[in-house]
Amino acid sequence: MMLEAENLTMRFGGVTAVDSLSLEVPENEIIALIGPNGAGKTTVFNMITGTYAPTSGKITFRGRDITARNPSYIAKQGIGRTFQNIRLFKGLTVFENVITAKHLHLKSNLFQAVFRISGLSPYPAEERKFIEETESLLEKLDLLDLRDATSTSLPYGKQRRLEIARALATNPSLLLLDEPAAGMNPQETIELARFIERIRDEFKITILLIEHHMDLVMDISKNIYVMDFGVNIAVGSPAEIQGDRRVIEAYLGSGD
Numbered sequence: 001m002m003l004e005a006e007n008l009t010m011r012f013g014g015v016t017a018v019d020s021l022s023l024e025v026p027e028n029e030i031i032a033l034i035g036p037n038g039a040g041k042t043t044v045f046n047m048i049t050g051t052y053a054p055t056s057g058k059i060t061f062r063g064r065d066i067t068a069r070n071p072s073y074i075a076k077q078g079i080g081r082t083f084q085n086i087r088l089f090k091g092l093t094v095f096e097n098v099i100t101a102k103h104l105h106l107k108s109n110l111f112q113a114v115f116r117i118s119g120l121s122p123y124p125a126e127e128r129k130f131i132e133e134t135e136s137l138l139e140k141l142d143l144l145d146l147r148d149a150t151s152t153s154l155p156y157g158k159q160r161r162l163e164i165a166r167a168l169a170t171n172p173s174l175l176l177l178d179e180p181a182a183g184m185n186p187q188e189t190i191e192l193a194r195f196i197e198r199i200r201d202e203f204k205i206t207i208l209l210i211e212h213h214m215d216l217v218m219d220i221s222k223n224i225y226v227m228d229f230g231v232n233i234a235v236g237s238p239a240e241i242q243g244d245r246r247v248i249e250a251y252l253g254s255g256d
């Protein structure tokens with residue numbers, strides 16, 4: 001297993017946001033985490049990436065216990081993520097957004113990162129390597145023609161793609177995508193499905209996906225975990241989940 005969570009629990013005061021969740025993510029697969037709003041999905045990502053220390057339970061990544069380690073340590077182990085709400089640097093171009101992610105990964109210093117892309121780098125050789133890697137990544141993701149466009153000038157679907165490019169800039173082996181299709185139209189959603197499969201194959205990475213667009217989830221997931229009020233109510237293949245009564249009830253909110 002690339003990632004394993006055992007009995008993961010997160011309480012906020014009296015609220016149990018995640019209740020004893022166990023999860024397995026095999027290498028090179030796309031695994032989905034679904035459930036109604038407030039089910040605890042994003043909290044799971046926040047525990048995996050070290051934003052929150054779990055109240056109890058254990059997280060293992062490539063055989064190593066990463067429970068409650070800090071976000072920078074976990075990112076360096078090879079876990080990248082995107083956020084439910086787009087978090088791009090608004091004033092920066094496509095190219096700058098991606099190269100800044102590389103610098104931040106190394107330096108954890110935004111000022112230094114921005115200073116360096118201004119061309120005043122004290123390490124020109126390292127800088128050239130970063131520039132080449134960034135351009136090659138943009139090319140692979142069909143974003144190179146938008147290299148110098150300001151991130152906010154991009155159509156919504158491309159901004160989501162740029163977020164994924166930023167997450168890939170640090171060469172993760174596991175990518176966590178939090179509602180990447182949110183706000184997309186049906187055509188953009190179909191393109192995103194192919195895009196996610198392509199990055200799994202081209203970058204040889206594993207993907208854990210939170211998503212509400214059921215067509216997308218059913219189309220690309222190997223296995224689906226369903227959460228409701230913090231509890232994992234079902235796990236199985238897309239076909240198994242589609243026919244599961246508890247899942248249908250959780251979404252429809254009624255017993256019939």
Ligand SMILES: Nc1ncnc2c1ncn2[C@@H]1O[C@H](COP(=O)(O)OP(=O)(O)O)[C@@H](O)[C@H]1O
Nearest residue numbers: 012015017035036037038039040041042043044
């Ligand atoms: N930092 C926090 N402090 C208090 N409650 C939180 C915090 N983060 C999440 N929660 C609560 O945990 C529950 C699950 O939230 P979340 O993980 O964002 O759900 P989802 O992503 O499935 O919509 C919600 O009741 C939410 O209000």
Ligand SMILES: [Mg+2]
Nearest residue numbers: 041042043084
């Ligand atoms: Mg969420």
